[in-house]
Amino acid sequence: NAGVTQTxxxxxxKTGQSMTLQCAQDMNHNSMYWYRQDPGMxxxxxxxxxxxxxxxxxxxxxxxxxSRLNKREFSLxxxxxxxxxxxxxxxxxxxxxxxxxxxxxFGPGTRLTVL
Amino acid sequence: xxxxxxxxxxxxxxxxxLVLLRCNYSSSxxxxxxxxVQYPNQGLQLLLKYTSAATLVKGIxxxxxxxxxxxxxxxLTKPSAHMSDAAEYFCAVSxxxxxxxxxxxxxxxxxxxxxP
Numbered sequence: 001n002a003g004v005t006q007t008x009x010x011x012x013x014k015t016g017q018s019m020t021l022q023c024a025q026d027m028n029h030n031s032m033y034w035y036r037q038d039p040g041m042x043x044x045x046x047x048x049x050x051x052x053x054x055x056x057x058x059x060x061x062x063x064x065x066x067s068r069l070n071k072r073e074f075s076l077x078x079x080x081x082x083x084x085x086x087x088x089x090x091x092x093x094x095x096x097x098x099x100x101x102x103x104x105x106f107g108p109g110t111r112l113t114v115l
Numbered sequence: 116x117x118x119x120x121x122x123x124x125x126x127x128x129x130x131x132x133l134v135l136l137r138c139n140y141s142s143s144x145x146x147x148x149x150x151x152v153q154y155p156n157q158g159l160q161l162l163l164k165y166t167s168a169a170t171l172v173k174g175i176x177x178x179x180x181x182x183x184x185x186x187x188x189x190x191l192t193k194p195s196a197h198m199s200d201a202a203e204y205f206c207a208v209s210x211x212x213x214x215x216x217x218x219x220x221x222x223x224x225x226x227x228x229x230x231p
Contacts, residue, residue, distance in 0.1 A: 106158035
């Protein structure tokens, strides 16, 4: 099992450019998440998908859109990148269940720099 | 609203010394609590989780944490630090209820340095 994979690993954009971060999981998990990590801020939830066909905003959704393409894949799109979106982006997934006790599994991250 | 506070953004210990990383949470319902570790340039890896089965939770790499409801704490400890423990540690809480059940609220992280 590859677990959670993310592409690309690194990306440099100019202000105003767009790009899509890809995430896939092979653990048959229902829920998927996108976080951003900034120094001293911990991880903050951007968007999540509790199940295939649903997406919801997290704590910091402005400037982002997501697509739950199928059960395996959850992409994050920056339509017009801004320097404030320079960050490390993590995708995570979690198995189904009505309880919050199941842990999330994280991908290796995408390091994005917006100039 | 739930929240997590990690006391100390940086902790430095000597190799072989006790590791203590502090985490306090706020939750209006019984919480589920997690500790994750992040090694440089990697993703997050689960160390351990509290699911109400036992208040003392043992995790990987010799770490353990104790849930104390009266103190709303879930501190992470390891009796003897190893150089390989140098990493950033995150405490997280999930309430397990409602439409966002399973969503995690993370603390800001504590970077652990281990001196030879």
